[in-house]
Amino acid sequence: xxxxxxxxxxxxxxxxxxxxxxxxxxxxxxxxxxxxxxxxxxxxxxxxxxxxxxxxxxxxxxxxxxxxxxxxxxxxxxxxxxxxxxxxxxxxxxxxxxxxxxxxxxxxxxxxxxxxxxxxxxxxxxxxxxxxxxxxxxxxxx
Numbered sequence: 756x757x758x759x760x761x762x763x764x765x766x767x768x769x770x771x772x773x774x775x776x777x778x779x780x781x782x783x784x785x786x787x788x789x790x791x792x793x794x795x796x797x798x799x800x801x802x803x804x805x806x807x808x809x810x811x812x813x814x815x816x817x818x819x820x821x822x823x824x825x826x827x828x829x830x831x832x833x834x835x836x837x838x839x840x841x842x843x844x845x846x847x848x849x850x851x852x853x854x855x856x857x858x859x860x861x862x863x864x865x866x867x868x869x870x871x872x873x874x875x876x877x878x879x880x881x882x883x884x885x886x887x888x889x890x891x892x893x894x895x896x897x
Contacts, residue, residue: 766785788887795880808865817847824842826839827839837877844866852865
């Protein structure tokens, strides 16, 4: 489960279990930030795949591969889902671009773009998550 959604669920749970602690506004803002983080994650991966010459098919391959890779990486503690998402985005874009009829060099370039997009998206998602955590902690202490 993505970390931003865990933070949103924690904010909701804390507001329910400790009445008067975290307000509804904070829970809604944190949930909205989690949605924004997910949208950024998928759009950046697809955008960079296209920026590096990939087809729409390769963009979908990168997004789907990233999700599958993240799920497959879950059994590896701490970094498994992150590394799995990176590898999955690369492999997904590569395979989907190759199935389109592109050569190995083109498919590798497109897959590299998908990987770069996924890394940038992960960095942005971490930043949003840190902001969410700070907001929740501040709301809980006030």
